[in-house]
Amino acid sequence: MSMSSAGAGPLFADPSANQARDFFRNKPRAMTDKRMTVSEAVTRLVHDGDYLAIGGFGGDRLPTAVCHEIVRQKKQNLRLAGHTATHDFQILAAGNLTGRGAAYRGGAGENENTSAT
Secondary structure, X not given: OOHHHHOOOOOOOOOOHHHHHHHHHHOOOOOOOOOOOHHHHHHHHOOOOOEEEOOOEOOEOOOHHHHHHHHHOOXXXXXXXXXXXXXXXXXXXHOOOEXXXXXXXXXXXXXXOOOOO
């Protein structure tokens, strides 16, 4: 049995409320310019093996430029989560960048049976 199927494994964040309070209490409050180019953002924030959650609705408000930049930089073994549309996933899959996991949830369409029969 794998760690994920057993419900055990590393967490994305420490669940301790006290550690969260300490983090936010000590977090710098200065205004910081966080603007950067798409290329800089992908270089700095997207790494091989990352799990990406991508949102939008249909073909609208999807980070298409970011997806294209991820392909340009040849990031590998990415796992994806999203819903409604698959435009972003198709771009990344076409770049052969996806690992084993892709979780997508579409809306209940006319061909989708949502009842348990």
